[in-house]
Amino acid sequence: xxxxxxxxxxxxxxxxxxxxxxxxxxxxxxxxxxxxxxxxxxxxxxxxxxxxxxxxxxxxxxxxxxxxxxxxxxxxxxxxxxxxxxxxxxxxxxxxxxxxxxxxxxxxxxxxxxxxxxxxxxxxxxxxxxxxxxxxxxxxxxxxxxxxxxxxxxxxxxxxxxxxxxxxxxxxxxxxxxxxxxxxxxxxxxxxxxxxxxxxxxxxxxxxxxxxxxxxxxxxxxxxxxxxxxxxxxxxxxxxxxxxxxxxxxxxxxxxxxxxxxxxxxxxxxxxxxxxxxxxxxxxxxxxxxxxxxxxxxxxxxxxxxxxxxxxxxxxxxxxxxxxxxxxxxxxxxxxxxxxxxxxxxxxx
Amino acid sequence: xxxxxxxxxxxxxxxxxxxxxxxxxxxxxxxxxxxxxxxxxxxxxxxxxxxxxxxxxxxxxxxxxxxxxxxxxxxxxxxxxxxxxxxxxxxxxxxxxxxxxxxxxxxxxxxxxxxxxxxxxxxxxxxxxxxxxxxxxxxxxxxxxxxxxxxxxxxxxxxxxxxxxxxxxxxxxxxxxxxxxxxxxxxxxxxxxxxxxxxxxxxxxxxxxxxxxxxxxxxxxxxxxxxxxxxxxxxxxxxxxxxxxxxxxxxxxxxxxxxxxxxxxxxxxxxxxxxxxxxxxxxxxxxxxxxxxxxxxxxxxxxxxxxxxxxxxxxxxxxxxxxxxxxxxxxxxxxxxxxxxxxxxxxxxxxxxxxxxxxxxxxxxxx
Numbered sequence: 001x002x003x004x005x006x007x008x009x010x011x012x013x014x015x016x017x018x019x020x021x022x023x024x025x026x027x028x029x030x031x032x033x034x035x036x037x038x039x040x041x042x043x044x045x046x047x048x049x050x051x052x053x054x055x056x057x058x059x060x061x062x063x064x065x066x067x068x069x070x071x072x073x074x075x076x077x078x079x080x081x082x083x084x085x086x087x088x089x090x091x092x093x094x095x096x097x098x099x100x101x102x103x104x105x106x107x108x109x110x111x112x113x114x115x116x117x118x119x120x121x122x123x124x125x126x127x128x129x130x131x132x133x134x135x136x137x138x139x140x141x142x143x144x145x146x147x148x149x150x151x152x153x154x155x156x157x158x159x160x161x162x163x164x165x166x167x168x169x170x171x172x173x174x175x176x177x178x179x180x181x182x183x184x185x186x187x188x189x190x191x192x193x194x195x196x197x198x199x200x201x202x203x204x205x206x207x208x209x210x211x212x213x214x215x216x217x218x219x220x221x222x223x224x225x226x227x228x229x230x231x232x233x234x235x236x237x238x239x240x241x242x243x244x245x246x247x248x249x250x251x252x253x254x255x256x257x258x259x260x261x262x263x264x265x266x267x268x269x270x271x272x273x274x275x276x277x278x279x280x281x282x283x284x285x286x287x288x289x290x291x292x293x294x295x296x297x298x299x300x301x302x303x304x305x306x307x308x309x310x311x312x313x314x315x316x317x318x319x320x321x322x323x324x325x326x327x328x329x330x331x332x333x334x335x336x337x338x339x340x341x342x343x344x345x346x347x348x349x
Numbered sequence: 350x351x352x353x354x355x356x357x358x359x360x361x362x363x364x365x366x367x368x369x370x371x372x373x374x375x376x377x378x379x380x381x382x383x384x385x386x387x388x389x390x391x392x393x394x395x396x397x398x399x400x401x402x403x404x405x406x407x408x409x410x411x412x413x414x415x416x417x418x419x420x421x422x423x424x425x426x427x428x429x430x431x432x433x434x435x436x437x438x439x440x441x442x443x444x445x446x447x448x449x450x451x452x453x454x455x456x457x458x459x460x461x462x463x464x465x466x467x468x469x470x471x472x473x474x475x476x477x478x479x480x481x482x483x484x485x486x487x488x489x490x491x492x493x494x495x496x497x498x499x500x501x502x503x504x505x506x507x508x509x510x511x512x513x514x515x516x517x518x519x520x521x522x523x524x525x526x527x528x529x530x531x532x533x534x535x536x537x538x539x540x541x542x543x544x545x546x547x548x549x550x551x552x553x554x555x556x557x558x559x560x561x562x563x564x565x566x567x568x569x570x571x572x573x574x575x576x577x578x579x580x581x582x583x584x585x586x587x588x589x590x591x592x593x594x595x596x597x598x599x600x601x602x603x604x605x606x607x608x609x610x611x612x613x614x615x616x617x618x619x620x621x622x623x624x625x626x627x628x629x630x631x632x633x634x635x636x637x638x639x640x641x642x643x644x645x646x647x648x649x650x651x652x653x654x655x656x657x658x659x660x661x662x663x664x665x666x667x668x669x670x671x672x673x674x675x676x677x678x679x680x681x682x683x684x685x686x687x688x689x690x691x692x693x694x695x696x697x698x699x700x701x702x703x704x705x706x707x708x709x710x711x712x713x714x715x716x
Contacts, residue, residue, distance in 0.1 A: 005356055005358075006356060006357045006358070006382060006385050006386065007355070007356060007357070008355045008356060008357045008359070008360045009655065010652060010653055010654040010655065010656070011553070011656065012357055012385065013357070013360060014540070014544060014549065014553065015381070015549075016357065016360070016361070016378075016381060017544050017545075017549065018544050018549025018550065019377055019381050020370065020371060020374055020377060020378070021371070021545075021547060022364075022369065022370075022371075022544075022545065023369075023545050024541045024542050024544075024545040025369070026364060026369040026370075026545075027541040027544055027545055028541055029363075029364065029367065029369060030360055030363075030364055030369075031541075031652065031653070033355070033359070033360045033363040033364065034355050034357075034360050034653075035355050035653070036652060036653030036654075037652060037653060038609065038650060038651065038652075038653060039609070040609060040610060043606070043609050043610045043650070044610070044702065046650045047610070047698055047701050047702060048698065048702060050646060050650070051694050051695065051697060051698035051701075052695070052698055054642075054643075054646075054665065054691075054694050055691045055692070055694035055695035055698060056691070056695075057665070057666075057669070057691070058639070058669070058687050058688070058690050058691030058694060059687070059688055059691035059692065059695070060691075061669050061673065061687045061691075062683070062684045062685070062686070062687030062688030062689075062691060063684070063688065064673075065673060065680050065681075065683040065684035065687060066680070066681070066684035066688075068673075068680045069679065069680030069681045069684060291390060291392075291393070292390070292392050295390075295392045295393055295396055296392075298396070299396045299399075302400065317411055320407050320410050320411040321407075321408070321411045323407050324404045324405075324407035324408045324411065327400055327403055327404040327407065328400070328401075328404045328445070330400070331396065331397055331400030331401070331404070331445060332445055334396065335389070335393060335396070335397050335444070335445070338389075338393055339389065339393075
């Protein structure tokens with residue numbers, strides 16, 4: 001009989017019991033065999049960990065609420081002292097716990113995050129008049145040593161995010177401030193505004209380049225067998241960022257063509273999108289197998305192809321039906337292809 | 350924190366060696382294990398789901414754009430969509446078809462509810478809500494899909510909430526969350542019996558749906574209406590009613606858990622344990638969501654259910670965030686409530702660990 005290595009989770013065991021129509025006793029026994037029914041020592045462990053986490057979370061939230069209550073009335077010195085104490089305290093905690101432990105990593109990340117809060121309060125108190133991009137540049141420079149020491153993906157993702165934000169801020173405040181309708185995007189929240197800045201092909205290409213360089217450098221380190229870069233979180237997050245920065249302008253380029261909304265959009269974005277997708281499809285299929293990356297790329301291709309088809313077909317009920325059939329075909333084909341690739345990797349390993 | 354090192358095959362082998370598996374069950378077991386092995390990763394399923402929903406909506410748009418000669422047309426098309434979805438779901442486990450069936454069923458329900466109201470001449474929001482509640486009550490049993498069953502409960506209970514607001518029965522709202530939580534605890538405790546009676550396909554979506562319903566109603570307790578709007582509408586009047594009811598439920602769940610922690614009945618430790626639960630309830634007077642999170646986490650921990658524990662923790666974080674920005678009390682009151690509840694929880698931890706300190710069975714102490 002073929003054996004499958006599948007963990008006995010609570011839902012798996014219940015599903016098994018339901019399919020086999022087992023008795024109540026057999027159900028309880030199955031949960032016991034799966035070691036899912038906790039004993040006294042497990043309960044004490046839960047109490048130790050859960051209650052400590054929940055209690056600490058509530059107290060930290062309560063302290064934050066207290067400072068929010070009288071923040072405006074606090075003396076500047078007290079504000080700075082509080083944040084700097086937070087930075088020093090979390091750094092000290094990271095050192096005490098060890099920067100490779102879970103707690104130490106969280107503490108070091110908190111320390112890096114609080115550096116930004118300190119800059120924000122500094123700008124608020126002294127009204128320096130500096131452009132916000134300066135805040136992101138200074139923040140990224142100051143946390144670079146922490147990222148190098150910390151050797152954790154989360155810190156490098158924060159560093160990369162700050163670089164991208166600094167670039168977008170510099171572009172939209174100094175090089176080419178937005179005008180016309182794009183200014184309204186600022187009213188709809190930071191995410192909408194950030195996405196709208198990618199409607200400028202030059203800026204989008206620079207953001208893509210920044211992310212692509214970071215991704216290539218990380219994958220190079222992976223190939224050189226650097227131990228701490230072997231996790232896939234960083235390349236996946238940065239890969240998503242790189243893909244979005246060419247996918248969004250390409251999408252709008254197709255939809256907006258002939259609507260007069262393509263002033264800052266050029267062919268560079270679609271060209272970069274196609275080139276990057278082809279290269280990444282090859283790399284993540286044959287050199288560094290990564291099914292999530294392939295899924296992102298295939299999904300992006302489906303979106304673009306469907307949009308292209310919808311844009312240039314006549315606007316009638318027949319087109320709606322054709323679009324539905326096309327979408328069904330593409331998604332089914334993509335799922336089949338991804339499964340086939342996954343099977344091939346399994347056979348090769 | 351929960352170990353998941355045991356494989357399903359080991360559980361099957363254990364049950365077989367103890368004679369608890371029915372004869373000739375090998376094929377069923379193999380087919381089940383194979384189906385789990387064949388399950389696609391979440392991101393591929395997400396892609397397929399997105400495509401299926403979009404394609405289904407386009408198809409529905411196509412049907413809708415053809416136009417209906419009479420209001421009865423909406424009823425007929427709605428019934429066809431729901432019937433087709435049920436049939437498709439019964440015949441296949443394919444991800445794409447499953448998601449398409451979900452989308453078709455939801456669109457069919459909307460068309461059917463609208464059609465019935467138009468045909469009957471009711472033409473009001475309350476009639477639509479009533480039809481949706483009845484329809485989902487039936488579909489919970491008829492539609493053979495776990496996600497659809499969870500959605501049925503959520504849609505029916507949300508409609509019930511809207512209906513109560515519409516009838517100006519706002520005073521009942523603080524009772525609904527604790528009631529859903531109590532039903533969840535009741536069914537959670539009896540799930541082995543219900544699965545053994547052949548209703549396993551209903552019990553899990555029922556419990557999940559009740560848990561999400563309770564989360565949803567409790568989140569309403571944090572809704573804050575800007576005073577400038579001068580809108581005299583109480584979304585969640587008297588949240589302390591929820592606190593008292595959930596406090597009682599927390600005590601009940603605690604009474605189920607205590608024998609697994611401290612064995613002695615009537616011992617001082619037991620009194621301290623109950624005292625702490627009461628203290629946590631009192632401290633969380635204005636924050637009933639915290640008690641619900643603790644109930645869900647304790648229930649999950651009592652049976653090694655990671656999904657429940659994760660859901661309880663996630664709700665706790667979301668509730669604290671919404672509580673922080675919402676609810677019509679000052680930041681100082683929020684601060685005092687949060688710090689005192691946190692202190693009560695930490696005190697409970699310290700006392701429990703101190704009070705139950707003693708010989709702890711080595712290792713897992715399972716089985």
